[in-house]
Amino acid sequence: LPLEPREVLPGTLDLMVLKTLDTLGATHGYGIAQRIIQISDGILDLNQGSLYPALLRMEQRGWIESGYGMSENNRKARFYSLTPAGRKRLKTEIDQWLGMVAIMQRLIEGNPA
Amino acid sequence: MKQAFRQWMIRAGGLFRRGAADQRIREEAEFHLSMLEEQYRQKGMSPHDARLAAKRDFGGITQVREQYRDQSLLPSVESFRSDILFALRSFRKTPAVTLLIIGTLALGIGANTAIFSYLNEILIRPLPFHDPGTLIHIGRDWRGESGATAPRDFFLVRDKAKTVNRVATMFLHRGENVETPGMAQYITGIKISKDYFAVLGIQPLLGRTFTAEEDAPNGPKVVLLSHEVWLRAFQGNRDIAGTSIKIGGVQHEIIGVMPDTIETNLRARLWLPLQTTGMGRDTNYTTIARLNPGVTVAQAASEMEALFREQERQDPNRPRGSRENDTLTRVILLHDLEASEFRQPVLVLYAGVCVVLFVACINVANLLLARSAARSREIAVRSALGAGRGRIARQMLTESILLSLSGGAAGLVIGQALVWGLQKVLPFPQFENVALDRTTLWFTAGVSLFVGLLFGLAPALQALRVELIDTLKESGAKSSASRPALRGRQALVFCQVLLCTLLLAGSGLLVRTVLNLRAVEMGFQPDNLITAPMTVNADKQRDKTTMISYYEQALQRVRGLPGVSSVGITTQLPVQGQFNMGLLLLDTPEPDRGRGLQYRVQTADTFRTLGMRIVRGRDFQTSDRFGALPVAIVNESFARRFGRDGDAIGNRVRMAGRDTPDIFTIVGIVNDVRETGLRSPVPPVVYMLFDQAPQETIRVVHQFVPAKWVVRVQAGVNPDLPGQIRREVGALDPSQPFQQFQTMQAIVSGTMQMERLLMALLGAFALLTLIMVASGLYGTLSYAVTQRRQEIGIRMAMGARWQDVVLTVSMSGASLVAAGVAVGLLASLWTAKLLAGFLFHVPAFDPWSMSGTAAVLILVSLIAGAGPSWNAVRTDPLRALRVD
Numbered sequence: 001l002p003l004e005p006r007e008v009l010p011g012t013l014d015l016m017v018l019k020t021l022d023t024l025g026a027t028h029g030y031g032i033a034q035r036i037i038q039i040s041d042g043i044l045d046l047n048q049g050s051l052y053p054a055l056l057r058m059e060q061r062g063w064i065e066s067g068y069g070m071s072e073n074n075r076k077a078r079f080y081s082l083t084p085a086g087r088k089r090l091k092t093e094i095d096q097w098l099g100m101v102a103i104m105q106r107l108i109e110g111n112p113a
Numbered sequence: 114m115k116q117a118f119r120q121w122m123i124r125a126g127g128l129f130r131r132g133a134a135d136q137r138i139r140e141e142a143e144f145h146l147s148m149l150e151e152q153y154r155q156k157g158m159s160p161h162d163a164r165l166a167a168k169r170d171f172g173g174i175t176q177v178r179e180q181y182r183d184q185s186l187l188p189s190v191e192s193f194r195s196d197i198l199f200a201l202r203s204f205r206k207t208p209a210v211t212l213l214i215i216g217t218l219a220l221g222i223g224a225n226t227a228i229f230s231y232l233n234e235i236l237i238r239p240l241p242f243h244d245p246g247t248l249i250h251i252g253r254d255w256r257g258e259s260g261a262t263a264p265r266d267f268f269l270v271r272d273k274a275k276t277v278n279r280v281a282t283m284f285l286h287r288g289e290n291v292e293t294p295g296m297a298q299y300i301t302g303i304k305i306s307k308d309y310f311a312v313l314g315i316q317p318l319l320g321r322t323f324t325a326e327e328d329a330p331n332g333p334k335v336v337l338l339s340h341e342v343w344l345r346a347f348q349g350n351r352d353i354a355g356t357s358i359k360i361g362g363v364q365h366e367i368i369g370v371m372p373d374t375i376e377t378n379l380r381a382r383l384w385l386p387l388q389t390t391g392m393g394r395d396t397n398y399t400t401i402a403r404l405n406p407g408v409t410v411a412q413a414a415s416e417m418e419a420l421f422r423e424q425e426r427q428d429p430n431r432p433r434g435s436r437e438n439d440t441l442t443r444v445i446l447l448h449d450l451e452a453s454e455f456r457q458p459v460l461v462l463y464a465g466v467c468v469v470l471f472v473a474c475i476n477v478a479n480l481l482l483a484r485s486a487a488r489s490r491e492i493a494v495r496s497a498l499g500a501g502r503g504r505i506a507r508q509m510l511t512e513s514i515l516l517s518l519s520g521g522a523a524g525l526v527i528g529q530a531l532v533w534g535l536q537k538v539l540p541f542p543q544f545e546n547v548a549l550d551r552t553t554l555w556f557t558a559g560v561s562l563f564v565g566l567l568f569g570l571a572p573a574l575q576a577l578r579v580e581l582i583d584t585l586k587e588s589g590a591k592s593s594a595s596r597p598a599l600r601g602r603q604a605l606v607f608c609q610v611l612l613c614t615l616l617l618a619g620s621g622l623l624v625r626t627v628l629n630l631r632a633v634e635m636g637f638q639p640d641n642l643i644t645a646p647m648t649v650n651a652d653k654q655r656d657k658t659t660m661i662s663y664y665e666q667a668l669q670r671v672r673g674l675p676g677v678s679s680v681g682i683t684t685q686l687p688v689q690g691q692f693n694m695g696l697l698l699l700d701t702p703e704p705d706r707g708r709g710l711q712y713r714v715q716t717a718d719t720f721r722t723l724g725m726r727i728v729r730g731r732d733f734q735t736s737d738r739f740g741a742l743p744v745a746i747v748n749e750s751f752a753r754r755f756g757r758d759g760d761a762i763g764n765r766v767r768m769a770g771r772d773t774p775d776i777f778t779i780v781g782i783v784n785d786v787r788e789t790g791l792r793s794p795v796p797p798v799v800y801m802l803f804d805q806a807p808q809e810t811i812r813v814v815h816q817f818v819p820a821k822w823v824v825r826v827q828a829g830v831n832p833d834l835p836g837q838i839r840r841e842v843g844a845l846d847p848s849q850p851f852q853q854f855q856t857m858q859a860i861v862s863g864t865m866q867m868e869r870l871l872m873a874l875l876g877a878f879a880l881l882t883l884i885m886v887a888s889g890l891y892g893t894l895s896y897a898v899t900q901r902r903q904e905i906g907i908r909m910a911m912g913a914r915w916q917d918v919v920l921t922v923s924m925s926g927a928s929l930v931a932a933g934v935a936v937g938l939l940a941s942l943w944t945a946k947l948l949a950g951f952l953f954h955v956p957a958f959d960p961w962s963m964s965g966t967a968a969v970l971i972l973v974s975l976i977a978g979a980g981p982s983w984n985a986v987r988t989d990p991l992r993a994l995r996v997d
Contacts, residue, residue: 028144047172048149049171049173049174049177052181060184071144073151076144078140
């Protein structure tokens with residue numbers, strides 16, 4: 001059953017970005033977007049521009065930091081990378097998400113814990 | 114928390130790097146788009162299609178940029194910015210009202226700033242000495258009157274007290290004739306014990322302070338100069354070792370120069386060693402001390418009290434009949450001693466100026482209310498567009514605070530101008546250092562902010578209350594919604610009238626006080642009388658014959674000058690103060706043990722010159738010389754108190770003290786003169802002549818007071834008389850200059866200068882508030898007339914006469930004022946209590962001040978009501994009913 005393209009679930013963008021940076025290391029915004037789209041197999045309808053306010057917010061919170069670097073095609077770009085606080089945050093986000101998934105699963109299957 | 118702070122910091126930083134955030138998102142978008150484009154082109158799209166596809170993927174750039182920018186700024190700061198811009202726009206739309214508001218506030222805050230700088234100087238600013246919190250004054254109150262200490266008290270504290278580590282005393286103010294090359298000058302100086310400057314923590318600029326040997330009885334003639342005298346006499350020459358200066362006709366060696374920073378606080382220009390034996394019992398010495406570390410003032414006080422009690426118990430010469438509680442020890446911080454005289458007046462004035470500021474605030478609140486009423490539709494529209502009520506209230510407060518800060522800034526300028534003006538007219542040396550210092554600046558800023566909140570509250574609350582639908586709907590029938598607004602404004606005017614009543618009634622009481630003081634029967638004629646003190650040098654004080662022949666020659670010279678009717682010399686002028694000596698009355702029913710009586714020594718012509726009257730017996734005569742029968746004259750009060758059936762002629766008196774055997778016979782009774790001030794009852798006084806008073810008495814008297822010359826002049830004959838007297842007498846002995854010549858009238862009004870100062874300033878405050886009340890009332894009545902225009906139109910259409918309309922309008926004003934006055938007058942009973950210390954023969958509920966206050970306010974309310982009444986009368990019924 002092919003999935004319909006769908007919007008990013010509210011509250012999940014942070015997790016996606018943090019996990020992407022965790023996997024890839026320092027990456028520019030374009031790279032982050034491509035990675036998320038690629039992983040979702042084109043199903044997530046990511047409004048790529050909306051990534052940037054989110055990046056700024058996370059940088060303000062101290063989860064990520066940014067600086068200039070050279071992209072694969074030799075262009076100057078802003079690269080984002082995780083800070084230790086960001087790593088901790090990622091762990092929290094994953095736990096929360098897995099918890100939520102577990103709840104949803106039990107709800108759907110009708111098995112009380 | 115830390116994170117939130119970090120975010121806040123970054124955002125606050127963003128506020129000032131607005132451009133940087135914009136730049137950054139532009140770069141990011143550009144890079145992202147070009148990467149997308151390239152990706153699509155590699156898939157075989159045309160450049161145009163690739164671009165479109167990239168843009169589609171990226172989403173709305175403008176939205177992202179907005180979001181990005183909002184996020185890079187503090188939301189509250191950002192909207193605060195827009196609040197301010199909005200406020201400025203709305204000020205520009207109503208420049209007249211805005212200026213009126215700022216002007217009103219500037220006056221209120223300016224007056225507040227000026228008076229606060231005095232309060233600051235007197236009550237708050239620490240003394241400019243080292244660690245002023247441990248600097249105490251030790252005084253001894255006598256029967257409830259604050260008093261000073263005697264030399265033996267100083268010795269006792271210095272030698273026995275354990276709560277203090279350094280003690281010093283000084284002899285109360287007097288001056289010296291100082292001769293510098295080319296001229297002689299009278300310079301204020303005090304005699305101090307050797308540790309005086311050590312207690313205060315002041316080092317000499319040059320040389321040293323007094324040693325124990327120099328401070329011992331009969332010690333050497335040495336002097337410490339102030340910076341000012343040093344500059345004048347020695348042109349700032351630092352090599353002062355071995356130099357000397359003639360003081361009181363005697364050479365004194367200069368041992369040091371004090372720094373210039375202390376002069377205004379010590380009010381002396383030279384210092385001599387006290388050289389006391391410590392035996393004296395005369396309480397003319399101010400004793401100060403340094404508390405030991407950790408000792409409180411109260412602890413020191415209880416130790417001193419115990420020491421003095423013990424001293425009294427062991428005193429063989431304790432005056433008979435003196436009771437245990439006659440003297441009480443009073444230990445206070447030196448700062449409080451300095452403040453004591455001016456504490457009450459400064460507090461009264463500050464209270465007055467706060468009332469002014471409060472009334473100004475009410476006026477401003479009223480104006481803002483009027484404005485926000487006019488803007489109620491704008492406000493309703495804004496809230497319809499989604500502005501929260503809190504947001505709108507905040508907008509109102511922002512406007513108020515902007516106004517109050519502008520008013521505060523202008524107020525600082527006015528305050529500075531007022532302080533400059535006041536410094537020129539205020540005669541008190543304690544105010545010399547008053548200036549707008551940092552404390553005052555901060556205080557004014559705080560006051561501005563506070564009043565902004567205060568008067569901003571009313572419109573802000575009103576904004577919270579605006580009924581959205583009603584206001585938008587409100588087109589013709591604006592009756593019900595406006596009533597509460599009108600009532601609020603009436604309440605404000607009521608408060609204003611009340612406060613104004615307080616000030617008016619208070620200044621009324623002071624006006625009456627000054628009038629009463631002026632009406633006091635003084636017992637002499639102060640008009641056409643000029644006077645100046647002159648201290649005679651030591652040679653004349655030591656030798657009476659030298660002094661008398663000097664006086665005779667000098668008086669002869671002055672008598673010869675044109676415009677002089679008569680001239681005399683006395684040791685104490687009327688109304689100017691106390692001077693007691695111990696006297697024995699030899700004809701009292703039981704033997705007299707001596708008592709302190711008011712005592713003056715003078716020349717034969719003095720009663721005539723002052724315009725006093727001999728009631729019985731005779732005046733002094735030129736034949737009452739040294740060697741002739743010693744005579745005295747007493748006043749009526751003396752005769753009533755000590756004479757038989759009010760007559761004391763023939764009674765005999767003698768100076769208390771072994772070495773003065775002369776017995777004086779009372780030959781005349783002179784009329785009562787307000788010797789010790791206008792307020793005090795006339796005390797018994799004994800008058801003697803320089804020719805006959807004992808040598809020792811004359812020496813002692815001169816130690817305390819310089820002789821005062823009084824000259825009765827023929828009005829308008831010789832305007833340069835003081836200068837000529839100076840030259841004539843100066844030619845006789847240039848080393849003894851006159852001090853300032855003054856008219857006796859000036860001296861009399863000088864004794865009521867505090868009352869006059871309070872009267873003038875409170876009167877000015879009252880006038881200022883009265884103007885504000887008038888304008889507030891005018892505004893409110895105009896508003897009421899506008900609100901009731903339709904009603905008035907209908908009434909007039911129904912046949913109401915113009916008199917009825919005027920009556921309705923002015924009655925609404927007058928009843929408001931009457932209510933305010935009534936409550937204000939009741940409250941002014943409390944004001945009178947605050948002023949009680951200054952009032953003279955005025956009851957707290959003084960019918961004259963009260964009715965005057967009421968009359969003024971009613972009159973003002975009628976005047977303020979005239980304009981609105983006229984407007985109401987001119988209402989055209991047809992147009993009023995059509996009003997939209």
